[in-house]
Amino acid sequence: MAFLRNSLVTLCGIGFVGAACMAGPSLPEGLGEVSRPGEPRAEERERDLLDRLSLDLHGFVEGRGGVRTQRDPREKDASIGEIRFQMEAHRFAPRWTAELVADLIADAVQCEEDVDLDDGRGWLDLRRANISFMATDFLDIKVGRQILTWGTGDLLFINDLFPKDWNSFFIGRDVEYLKAPSDSIKGSIYTDWVNLDLVYSPRFRPDRFIDGSRISYWNEGLGRRTGRDVPVEPDVPEDWFAEDEWAFRLFRTLAGYELAAYAYSGYWKSPAGTNPTTGEATFPQLNAYGASLRGNLSKGIAHAEMGMYDSKEDREGLNPWIRNSELRLLLGYEQEVARDFTVGAQYYLERMLDYGAYIASHPSGINMADQDRHWVTLRLTRLLLSQNLNLSLFTFYSPSDQDAYLRPSARYKIDDHWIVEVGGNLFTGKDDHTFFAQFEKNSNLYASMRYSF
Amino acid sequence: MNQRILWGMLYWMLASGISSPAWSQDLSVEEIVERSNRVAYYQGASGRSQISMVIRDKQGQERTREFTILRWNAPGEVEGMDPCGDQKFYVYFQRPADVNKMAFLVWKHLKKEDDRWLYLPALDLVKRISSADKRTSFAGSDFFYEDVSGRNIEEDVHELLETNETFYVLKNTPKDPAGVEFSYYKMWVHKDTFVTVQVEFFDKKGDLYRQYNATKVEDVQGFKTVTQASMKDLRTGGETINEYRDVQYDIEIPEDIFTERYLRRAPTRYLR
Numbered sequence: 133m134a135f136l137r138n139s140l141v142t143l144c145g146i147g148f149v150g151a152a153c154m155a156g157p158s159l160p161e162g163l164g165e166v167s168r169p170g171e172p173r174a175e176e177r178e179r180d181l182l183d184r185l186s187l188d189l190h191g192f193v194e195g196r197g198g199v200r201t202q203r204d205p206r207e208k209d210a211s212i213g214e215i216r217f218q219m220e221a222h223r224f225a226p227r228w229t230a231e232l233v234a235d236l237i238a239d240a241v242q243c244e245e246d247v248d249l250d251d252g253r254g255w256l257d258l259r260r261a262n263i264s265f266m267a268t269d270f271l272d273i274k275v276g277r278q279i280l281t282w283g284t285g286d287l288l289f290i291n292d293l294f295p296k297d298w299n300s301f302f303i304g305r306d307v308e309y310l311k312a313p314s315d316s317i318k319g320s321i322y323t324d325w326v327n328l329d330l331v332y333s334p335r336f337r338p339d340r341f342i343d344g345s346r347i348s349y350w351n352e353g354l355g356r357r358t359g360r361d362v363p364v365e366p367d368v369p370e371d372w373f374a375e376d377e378w379a380f381r382l383f384r385t386l387a388g389y390e391l392a393a394y395a396y397s398g399y400w401k402s403p404a405g406t407n408p409t410t411g412e413a414t415f416p417q418l419n420a421y422g423a424s425l426r427g428n429l430s431k432g433i434a435h436a437e438m439g440m441y442d443s444k445e446d447r448e449g450l451n452p453w454i455r456n457s458e459l460r461l462l463l464g465y466e467q468e469v470a471r472d473f474t475v476g477a478q479y480y481l482e483r484m485l486d487y488g489a490y491i492a493s494h495p496s497g498i499n500m501a502d503q504d505r506h507w508v509t510l511r512l513t514r515l516l517l518s519q520n521l522n523l524s525l526f527t528f529y530s531p532s533d534q535d536a537y538l539r540p541s542a543r544y545k546i547d548d549h550w551i552v553e554v555g556g557n558l559f560t561g562k563d564d565h566t567f568f569a570q571f572e573k574n575s576n577l578y579a580s581m582r583y584s585f
Numbered sequence: 586m587n588q589r590i591l592w593g594m595l596y597w598m599l600a601s602g603i604s605s606p607a608w609s610q611d612l613s614v615e616e617i618v619e620r621s622n623r624v625a626y627y628q629g630a631s632g633r634s635q636i637s638m639v640i641r642d643k644q645g646q647e648r649t650r651e652f653t654i655l656r657w658n659a660p661g662e663v664e665g666m667d668p669c670g671d672q673k674f675y676v677y678f679q680r681p682a683d684v685n686k687m688a689f690l691v692w693k694h695l696k697k698e699d700d701r702w703l704y705l706p707a708l709d710l711v712k713r714i715s716s717a718d719k720r721t722s723f724a725g726s727d728f729f730y731e732d733v734s735g736r737n738i739e740e741d742v743h744e745l746l747e748t749n750e751t752f753y754v755l756k757n758t759p760k761d762p763a764g765v766e767f768s769y770y771k772m773w774v775h776k777d778t779f780v781t782v783q784v785e786f787f788d789k790k791g792d793l794y795r796q797y798n799a800t801k802v803e804d805v806q807g808f809k810t811v812t813q814a815s816m817k818d819l820r821t822g823g824e825t826i827n828e829y830r831d832v833q834y835d836i837e838i839p840e841d842i843f844t845e846r847y848l849r850r851a852p853t854r855y856l857r
Contacts, residue, residue: 156752156773157783162802163775163809164751190685222686224853264850272850281709308707322846385844388692388700390713428698431717468715472722518642518823519725548648548681584682 188222191585198304198578201558206348206359211557211576212303213240218259228265231278234258242346251340252297252312259313272320277313280331282381282392284424284435286511287526288480290460291394291422291439293379293401294331297340302347302557302571304578312340326384333377333398336369338415341402342571350570352498353411357564357573367412369399389427394439396420404443404455416454417444432467449486452493457485472515480507499565506532520545528568535561535569554579614745617753618738619669620779621772626735627669628808629834632656633855636829640726643822650724651680653856654733657840671695673843674734677856678724688848691716695737704848711848720765727816727825732797751776767795778802778809794819805832 198212215238223230235257247254262276283292287310300309316333342349343366348359369375377398384391396419403413422439439460446454460483466476484490487503494500507530514523526539541555556577561569612620638650655675676689692700701714719731741757748754753774759765768791773783780802786795801813810832817824842852 156749156754157798159751159775160780160782160799160802160811160813162804162812163778163780163782163799190682192682224857226854229850229853272846279707279709281711284713308705311708320846322841327846383845388694388697390845426713428700428716431698432715433713435713466713466715468718468721471718471720474715518640518821519722520648545648545683547646551683582683 186224188224189220191217191219192582193217194306194580194582196305196578196580198576200573201556201575201577202573204348204359204573206344206357206361207346207574208241208360210241211346211574212305212578214238228263230263231260233260250337270322272322274318274320275316277315278318279311280314280316280318280379281311282329282394284390284426284437284464285462285480286464286466286476286478286509288462288478288507288509290437290462291381291392291396291420291424293377293396293398293418293420295337295339295401298342298402299340299346302342302574304555304557304576304580306580306582312337326382329379329381329383331377331379333379335372336375336377336399336415338366338368338399338403339401341366347571347574350565352565353406355497357570364403365410365412366403367407367410367414369415375399389425392424394420394422394424400443400455405445406453408453414454416446418442419444422460429465430467432465435462435464437462449484449489450493452490452495456487456490459483459485466511472519474511474513476509476511476513478507478509480509481505502532504532505567506530517544530566530568533561533566533569534563535559535566537568537571549583549585551582551584552580553582612753614743614755617745617755617774617779618743618757621753621774621781622669622735622738624779624809625781625811626672627658628810629806629836630658630660631836631838632832632834633836633838634829634833635831636827638724638726638728639826641824641826648725649680650678650684650726652676652678652724655836655838655842655852655855657838657843669738672734673840675843675847675852677851684724686851688851689714690843690848691734692843693734695739699734702845702848709849711845727795727818727823728827732816746771748776752782762789780809780811800826803832806834808834 194216196212196214196216198210200207200209200211203209217236218233220233237255237257242253244254247256249256249258258277260277260279262274262278264272264274267273280294281292283289289296294314295312297309297312301307314331314333314337315335316331319330321328343364344359344362348357351358351362354362378396380395382393398418399415400418403415405414405416406412407414419442420439422437424435424437426433426435441458441460443455443457445451446456449456461481462478464476464478466474468474482505484501484503491500507528510527512525515521516523522543524541528537530536538558539555541553543551543553545551554577556575558575559568559571561572563569633653633655635653636651640648640650653676657673659671661670672693674691674693678684678687678689686706688704690702694700699716701716703712703714704710705712720729722728723730723733740761741759744756746754746756753776755772755774756769757772758769759767762768766788767786768789770784770786772781774780775782780799782799784797785793788794796817796819797814799811799814801811803810803812810829812829812832813827815824815826836855838855842855
């Protein structure tokens with residue numbers, strides 16, 4: 133404000149545009165004097181050492197703790213308790229970028245000494261380590277460990293078959309940890325007519341799926357919930373270059389509408405079968421094909437996505453030990469209904485194909501799934517206090533399973549560095565074996581504090 | 586006066602967007618609005634600017650935002666004319682740290698809803714953002730989206746209240762009062778340069794509640810450019826001060842920078 137006052141005094145003091153002082157605002161610095169058109173500005177941005185090296189360092193330190201809202205004898209009472217240090221380094225050059233993002237973790241709940249970079253277990257989780265470059269004007273390549281996302285759903289994924297970390301999601305880590313990294317090469321071809329993304333992962337990577345180590349779940353084989361007492365024995369296909377994954381996306385934007393077609397060849401990302409002799413959880417082969425559309429509709433954003441899941445190892449649906457093929461469908465709409473208040477709703481359908489064969493081959497004594505699983509989701513987001521406070525409630529509800537999952541959270545930015553958050557993951561349902569209800573004993577509340585730099 | 590005419594002609598040659606002061610005596614209100622809009626949002630065929638925002642609340646607590654804006658104007662139908670039409674914006678955030686490397690893309694349309702996307706690098710997520718309400722805070726500041734990308738001049742009825750030595754004083758009344766929070770706003774447009782020096786927004790009761798001031802203007806490539814501006818919210822007592830550095834016009838940026846490709850892979854060449 134001193135600045136404004138000064139300029140006012142200066143301008144009036146020298147009698148310049150005297151009338152203006154009476155009739156309107158003072159002229160800002162730089163107006164009213166004789167113009168010097170075309171003269172370049174000599175201002176050179178001060179660049180610090182990191183900038184000169186084009187090295188960009190950022191990160192955060194975070195403490196996060198949470199407890200179950202009810203006792204679960206199969207799991208620890210603490211749902212989460214960790215200190216995380218994320219370091220992010222970027223090196224920029226005109227035609228390429230290198231990126232390294234690594235998390236160092238002190239985890240009091242799941243104390244693992246050995247680092248497993250595939251599963252993100254232990255004290256190190258390597259999130260991103262890649263190089264991307266413009267191979268030609270129309271071809272971008274990204275090689276290495278990367279986070280990959282596409283598709284239109286809000287926390288629902290049909291054609292995005294890149295690995296997810298459901299444990300992180302359910303125990304209340306920041307939502308960025310829902311995406312687990314892929315070790316892949318991604319080529320993107322851009323033309324005037326259509327663009328193509330092609331992702332090759334030389335070795336299949338499953339989701340960081342619910343295996344009982346942190347989240348108890350319904351164990352159909354035992355007919356009860358199990359957790360740390362019965363660890364899942366997975367049989368993950370992981371032969372390099374033999375058990376690999378391909379993912380394609382053809383996409384273009386037409387008059388503001390985003391159109392995409394997808395294809396995937398690989399394996400079910402979370403266990404979708406059981407080896408009847410060993411009891412191991414299996415990841416049968418999966419092909420998927422789909423399409424999506426997203427764009428403005430009325431005053432909001434509408435999206436639609438569908439996918440055909442072709443369960444390759446059991447195309448007729450006769451093998452009870454392998455998940456059947458499915459049709460998946462998603463419709464969504466989001467709108468800012470009042471200032472800083474956004475509402476988003478989605479409808480999601482999973483339809484089992486070959487349902488007759490499923491019924492016919494279904495072993496007795498095991499819960500039978502419905503042909504259709506319907507979900508509706510509702511996201512309410514309210515921004516308050518100059519958008520520094522974000523109140524959010526995301527609700528999944530299944531009318532067919534009669535269960536629900538609620539994600540309330542309140543997040544406050546104290547200043548440019550500190551963010552505090554409290555939230556919950558609340559599961560409920562009529563039966564014990566349905567998708568969300570099985571996690572009922574894992575309902576939790578968490579709090580976190582993060583310093584970003 | 587001769588010198589002013591000379592400068593004016595030079596301006597005209599250098600940039601058709603800048604008008605000559607000598608000819609500005611008998612302009613219609615539409616011409617004044619059009620020229621001030623051009624100076625505020627459309628100079629050059631494209632542009633870039635590094636923006637530092639300081640958001641200060643009533644208690645004096647400060648928050649900062651730093652980002653780069655790239656702008657591209659859709660070419661006009663008439664060769665050589667730079668129209669005040671549709672535009673594309675690319676906003677790349679650097680600070681605060683929690684929004685570092687987020688990118689925001691806007692396709693501004695005058696005749697339909699804007700298209701907006703936000704890229705979240707940690708999730709590699711390209712999110713579509715609803716754009717119905719352009720009068721919401723931009724990045725938590727006292728500036729609105731519409732202050733940053735420009736309000737469509739067709740949405741208001743313009744009156745010339747006064748012409749004095751220095752300013753055209755305009756009153757702008759929305760054609761759709763239900764769609765906005767103000768009943769009208771007054772603009773002080775500098776007569777020689779068409780720089781908008783002050784804007785006062787009046788609420789439905791007729792009280793002044795929001796005020797914009799251009800506080801520093803510089804010449805950049807022949808374009809009068811606001812390099813410091815403030816927006817005060819008189820109700821909350823908050824104020825945001827924007828500083829625009831490294832301003833460049835006609836940066837020869839291709840239109841395809843404003844696509845998903847460069848949301849996912851920041852166009853560093855144009856950002857640095």
